[in-house]
Amino acid sequence: MFTAQQYVKAATLEEAWQLNQKRSTTLLAGGCWLRLTRRRVGTLVDLSGLGLDTIEETEGEFSLGAMVTLRQLETSEALNGAFGGLFKEMTRHIVGVQFRNCATLGGSIAARFGFSDLLCALLALDCEVELFKAGRMPLEQYAKLPADRDILVRIHVKKNGRRPVYRTMRNAETDLPVLAVAASEKDGQVRMVVGARPARAEVVNAPLALSADKAALEAFQAAMQSQLTFAGNMRGSEEYRRHLANVLTGRCLAALQEG
Amino acid sequence: MQVTIQLNGRPYTAETAPDTQLLHFLRDAGCKSVKCGCETSGCGLCTVHMDGKPVLSCSVLAGQADGHTVTTLEGLQKEAEEFGGFLADQGGEQCGFCSPGFIMSVLAMGKELGADATDEEIREYLEGNLCRCTGYQSQLRAIRAWLAAKEGKAE
Numbered sequence: 001m002f003t004a005q006q007y008v009k010a011a012t013l014e015e016a017w018q019l020n021q022k023r024s025t026t027l028l029a030g031g032c033w034l035r036l037t038r039r040r041v042g043t044l045v046d047l048s049g050l051g052l053d054t055i056e057e058t059e060g061e062f063s064l065g066a067m068v069t070l071r072q073l074e075t076s077e078a079l080n081g082a083f084g085g086l087f088k089e090m091t092r093h094i095v096g097v098q099f100r101n102c103a104t105l106g107g108s109i110a111a112r113f114g115f116s117d118l119l120c121a122l123l124a125l126d127c128e129v130e131l132f133k134a135g136r137m138p139l140e141q142y143a144k145l146p147a148d149r150d151i152l153v154r155i156h157v158k159k160n161g162r163r164p165v166y167r168t169m170r171n172a173e174t175d176l177p178v179l180a181v182a183a184s185e186k187d188g189q190v191r192m193v194v195g196a197r198p199a200r201a202e203v204v205n206a207p208l209a210l211s212a213d214k215a216a217l218e219a220f221q222a223a224m225q226s227q228l229t230f231a232g233n234m235r236g237s238e239e240y241r242r243h244l245a246n247v248l249t250g251r252c253l254a255a256l257q258e259g
Numbered sequence: 260m261q262v263t264i265q266l267n268g269r270p271y272t273a274e275t276a277p278d279t280q281l282l283h284f285l286r287d288a289g290c291k292s293v294k295c296g297c298e299t300s301g302c303g304l305c306t307v308h309m310d311g312k313p314v315l316s317c318s319v320l321a322g323q324a325d326g327h328t329v330t331t332l333e334g335l336q337k338e339a340e341e342f343g344g345f346l347a348d349q350g351g352e353q354c355g356f357c358s359p360g361f362i363m364s365v366l367a368m369g370k371e372l373g374a375d376a377t378d379e380e381i382r383e384y385l386e387g388n389l390c391r392c393t394g395y396q397s398q399l400r401a402i403r404a405w406l407a408a409k410e411g412k413a414e
């Protein structure tokens with residue numbers, strides 16, 4: 001487990017940001033993945049006192065605080081009602097209820113873990129991240145950036161009629177995904193996201209219509225296979241992941257077509 | 260650093276290191292029902308309630324619990340004994356090592372899902388608790404019987 005020399009519960013975002021400019025500082029969101037590391041931390045900055053644990057809804061969007069737990073996302077009727085149960089589907093396989101009561105949205109997104117179910121699923125929606133200093137930017141842009149020392153404050157999810165589905169393959173029910181695919185449809189066009197390759201989730205940059213037939217889907221999958229990198233690890237080989245990517249994108253499209 | 264929690268209904272304060280897990284903080288406070296199992300968030304042995312919700316005490320730092328209410332099995336003797344009776348009746352505990360964490364999860368589940376929980380919902384809620392002895396069927400029977408008894412129905 002990691003070690004830490006000092007523990008500070010930040011009173012303001014400014015205080016947390018100032019402390020976080022030192023390389024030896026680590027932000028503490030849920031801390032669930034951090035505790036599996038062997039890092040030597042100088043100062044741990046606890047973000048739990050900043051009121052970032054709320055799910056707020058306006059006419060045009062949901063605003064999710066970075067400290068919202070995975071369990072809050074899983075059980076939110078408003079979120080799951082608006083996005084066809086996506087938030088339950090993307091969280092319910094993650095370890096267990098007790099873990100999901102600790103782990104946070106911000107922890108998963110800011111770390112940009114390759115295995116992150118949340119990053120993969122949210123990329124299928126139209127989301128923006130709100131950073132303390134850099135302000136708002138599209139999640140897709142943020143997901144490609146290297147880790148920095150800014151603080152993820154909230155994630156804004158647009159309510160624009162985008163209809164998502166999420167499918168994963170796991171070796172065991174509560175294990176990390178071997179491969180994850182999220183898809184969404186809006187105005188007859190489909191967006192596909194492939195995660196846990198095991199690299200970070202990425203949007204497939206190729207057109208796919210909701211009405212696509214087998215040939216169109218295969219053309220899309222060929223583009224996906226050449227665009228994205230896949231690799232092997234203890235959960236599955238590169239070849240297996242490439243095969244799964246075709247299977248899961250096909251299932252996602254079928255689910256969207258079935259409505 | 261100094262950490263103060265409301266532990267099993269009473270205030271408890273102790274000095275601890277910044278990287279102390281709640282698991283060890285609680286065991287040092289005498290709550291030996293909180294078991295140290297995998298320490299990788301996978302087994303559920305160390306489950307306690309923080310502000311009424313089940314959490315893995317191996318995944319929470321003592322500092323994160325500062326100012327919060329923490330309940331261990333020692334603080335839920337009556338409820339634990341009641342459910343433990345159903346567990347014993349159904350052969351739902353054998354070595355018993357997972358029982359404290361399992362019972363803490365079941366008591367939280369009972370409050371959260373209520374008596375109408377389906378078998379599927381119960382299984383899903385308890386996925387974070389591993390048991391190497393029972394195969395889970397006897398535990399499921401015990402939960403069903405316990406929920407029925409709480410509702411005043413014979414199972």
